[in-house]
Amino acid sequence: MRIPFETVKAELKRVMMEAGLSEEQAEICAQTHAESSCDGVYSHGVNRVPRFIRYIRKGWVNINGKPELIKASGCLENYDGNLGIGIINAKLSMNRACELAEKYGIGVVCLRNTTHWMRGGTYAWDAAKKGYMAICWTNTESAMPAWGAKTPSVGNNPFCIGIPSKKHDPLVLDMAMSQYSYGKLQVLRLKGEQLPFPGGYDTEGNITSDPGEIEKTMRMFPMGYWKGSGMAIALNIAAAVLANGKATYALDKVGKGSCGECCQIFIAINPYIFSTEEEVEEIFEGTIKQLSEVERIDPDKPVTYPGQRTVRTRKYSIENGVEVDESIWKEIQSL
Amino acid sequence: MRIPFETVKAELKRVMMEAGLSEEQAEICAQTHAESSCDGVYSHGVNRVPRFIRYIRKGWVNINGKPELIKASGCLENYDGNLGIGIINAKLSMNRACELAEKYGIGVVCLRNTTHWMRGGTYAWDAAKKGYMAICWTNTESAMPAWGAKTPSVGNNPFCIGIPSKKHDPLVLDMAMSQYSYGKLQVLRLKGEQLPFPGGYDTEGNITSDPGEIEKTMRMFPMGYWKGSGMAIALNIAAAVLANGKATYALDKVGKGSCGECCQIFIAINPYIFSTEEEVEEIFEGTIKQLSEVERIDPDKPVTYPGQRTVRTRKYSIENGVEVDESIWKEIQSL
Numbered sequence: 001m002r003i004p005f006e007t008v009k010a011e012l013k014r015v016m017m018e019a020g021l022s023e024e025q026a027e028i029c030a031q032t033h034a035e036s037s038c039d040g041v042y043s044h045g046v047n048r049v050p051r052f053i054r055y056i057r058k059g060w061v062n063i064n065g066k067p068e069l070i071k072a073s074g075c076l077e078n079y080d081g082n083l084g085i086g087i088i089n090a091k092l093s094m095n096r097a098c099e100l101a102e103k104y105g106i107g108v109v110c111l112r113n114t115t116h117w118m119r120g121g122t123y124a125w126d127a128a129k130k131g132y133m134a135i136c137w138t139n140t141e142s143a144m145p146a147w148g149a150k151t152p153s154v155g156n157n158p159f160c161i162g163i164p165s166k167k168h169d170p171l172v173l174d175m176a177m178s179q180y181s182y183g184k185l186q187v188l189r190l191k192g193e194q195l196p197f198p199g200g201y202d203t204e205g206n207i208t209s210d211p212g213e214i215e216k217t218m219r220m221f222p223m224g225y226w227k228g229s230g231m232a233i234a235l236n237i238a239a240a241v242l243a244n245g246k247a248t249y250a251l252d253k254v255g256k257g258s259c260g261e262c263c264q265i266f267i268a269i270n271p272y273i274f275s276t277e278e279e280v281e282e283i284f285e286g287t288i289k290q291l292s293e294v295e296r297i298d299p300d301k302p303v304t305y306p307g308q309r310t311v312r313t314r315k316y317s318i319e320n321g322v323e324v325d326e327s328i329w330k331e332i333q334s335l
Numbered sequence: 336m337r338i339p340f341e342t343v344k345a346e347l348k349r350v351m352m353e354a355g356l357s358e359e360q361a362e363i364c365a366q367t368h369a370e371s372s373c374d375g376v377y378s379h380g381v382n383r384v385p386r387f388i389r390y391i392r393k394g395w396v397n398i399n400g401k402p403e404l405i406k407a408s409g410c411l412e413n414y415d416g417n418l419g420i421g422i423i424n425a426k427l428s429m430n431r432a433c434e435l436a437e438k439y440g441i442g443v444v445c446l447r448n449t450t451h452w453m454r455g456g457t458y459a460w461d462a463a464k465k466g467y468m469a470i471c472w473t474n475t476e477s478a479m480p481a482w483g484a485k486t487p488s489v490g491n492n493p494f495c496i497g498i499p500s501k502k503h504d505p506l507v508l509d510m511a512m513s514q515y516s517y518g519k520l521q522v523l524r525l526k527g528e529q530l531p532f533p534g535g536y537d538t539e540g541n542i543t544s545d546p547g548e549i550e551k552t553m554r555m556f557p558m559g560y561w562k563g564s565g566m567a568i569a570l571n572i573a574a575a576v577l578a579n580g581k582a583t584y585a586l587d588k589v590g591k592g593s594c595g596e597c598c599q600i601f602i603a604i605n606p607y608i609f610s611t612e613e614e615v616e617e618i619f620e621g622t623i624k625q626l627s628e629v630e631r632i633d634p635d636k637p638v639t640y641p642g643q644r645t646v647r648t649r650k651y652s653i654e655n656g657v658e659v660d661e662s663i664w665k666e667i668q669s670l
Binding site: 070071073074075076078104105106108110133142145146147148149150151153161163171173175179197198223224225227228230231233234235236237238240241242243244247248249250252269271273274275279280283284286287289290291294295296297298301302303305306 | 405406408409410411413439440441443445468477480481482483484485486488496498506508510514532533558559560562563565566568569570571572573575576577578579582583584585587604606608609610614615618619621622624625626629630631632633636637638640641
């Protein structure tokens with residue numbers, strides 16, 4: 001069902017304040033979760049709120065935890081997240097990276113001991129809206145098998161790139177390392193549909209496009225098979241080394257749910273150091289023209305750059321209400 | 336056939352000097368191409384040398400071109416590659432990024448108007464050997480269809496991450512944006528084999544695992560389908576914006592072969608800013624232990640992190656000779 005954005009946000013805010021968040025914290029978190037659903041990222045939007053509340057109640061998220069500066073070295077800073085609210089820790093970190101980028105051209109905030117940041121793209125959008133390019137990623141506990149393995153052994157860490165434009169939609173890539181998310185598998189299983197391309201292994205060890213089978217085995221394909229697996233390992237080690245925090249193998253032992261004590265890296269860059277605003281817009285315009293002129297597989301489906309479809313989904317949700325799952329909405333109302 | 340490393344290198348050096356490279360230039364390029372084949376990356380190793388020589392003869396690579404500093408801003412620098420030799424321009428750039436990282440913790444060299452850097456991993460290996468983390472990528476002319484398109488419209492830009500270790504093999508990810516390279520398609524076609532997973536579309540517009548069909552249509556799958564397509568677009572725009580150079584659509588119009596006038600970004604980071612050497616090694620050791628303990632799909636195939644298998648291939652090639660295609664070797668000898 002579709003519910004007006006402000007109604008969704010108000011209800012999430014109420015639930016969060018009842019879970020102990022301050023009004024300011026609840027405002028930021030409710031806004032962010034509502035925005036994710038508004039943009040079509042349901043898995044980390046409204047759908048994720050009940051789990052966030054459970055994590056607070058279990059003490060896996062410390063609502064009083066704040067990022068604490070451990071060490072600074074010019075444009076690079078290292079913070080301990082003190083298991084604070086993932087969204088707020090991450091927003092403060094990307095904001096700080098942008099401040100550093102304003103001063104130094106580039107800013108790098110390396111955050112350790114934080115909690116789930118929900119939708120990774122949030123922070124690339126934040127930076128792009130402020131006029132900064134962004135690269136950010138997180139590590140996670142083991143969430144899918146490494147390539148060649150049957151058992152979960154690499155994280156499903158998202159990798160995000162944001163590039164601002166003053167005239168066009170910003171480019172925002174928000175890409176998990178699995179080919180499909182568990183959220184997507186669930187949605188298609190409930191509809192009785194198959195995946196468009198094989199997504200992992202079934203209970204007999206064969207490659208399958210059946211979402212329900214992959215949910216059972218948890219043997220998802222990394223995106224691009226060996227490529228996504230290798231990239232997940234690289235991002236994981238890079239995050240742990242840069243933030244002086246825990247890598248996937250260590251997160252597996254923490255036992256504080258998804259992403260408890262994880263590391264996140266936030267890089268912001270001033271895009272106008274070497275290019276003018278006009279030159280940046282020319283690059284966007286040339287790319288938009290190129291993609292508009294391709295021969296399409298489906299004439300009704302335009303070829304876009306990452307972020308463009310999100311903006312259209314957002315506009316539709318603002319005008320027509322945010323799509324919310326009825327059972328999850330009832331669960332939230334009862335929290 | 337297998338040829339000793341030094342013999343391969345000497346022959347490549349001879350050919351390059353005859354094409355007009357100075358002894359110093361030829362030494363660096365011959366070493367780099369020989370190393371790529373030594374590491375198993377044949378497509379950009381020995382196999383690529385005849386094309387490199389053709390590019391020089393056509394004037395698409397300017398052997399007198401050198402990187403020229405356009406603008407510096409602290410740890411960020413912008414160079415014009417003046418269409419110089421891609422390998423040498425890229426090596427100088429990564430080296431400069433490491434110097435900047437030594438001083439500032441991070442260094443970013445944004446190179447425009449350069450030529451094909453051959454194997455992207457070369458520069459991540461270089462940085463890792465010097466003790467720096469590296470992130471580097473290039474943009475390219477259109478090399479595969481964007482997701483949803485039938486016609487080439489995104490580059491097949493590799494993205495590389497390097498992480499040094501003082502005790503273990505460095506981690507080096509070197510990942511093109513297509514699921515398979517044309518080199519791989521050719522090798523499997525000649526062997527009469529199918530791809531392990533579908534790799535693109537056949538001449539009738541159906542998804543296929545037949546390498547020869549994909550060579551005909553040039554409709555390769557990006558890695559992870561929509562994901563690799565989106566990442567290719569993001570890396571392309573990011574490179575052009577940061578280096579104040581040409582994006583894919585503009586490279587398509589240059590007409591100086593693969594990567595003529597392209598942009599490359601080299602980021603080096605000191606890994607010991609926030610972590611000690613011991614802490615970095617602990618992260619490597621924990622990850623190695625985790626990957627060694629997984630349940631393997633094939634008991635004979637260990638699960639590794641990117642770079643580990645390369646080191647084993649390299650060792651084997653040094654001991655037993657570098658694998659070189661006989662017809663290409665004859666072509667090189669006749670140059």
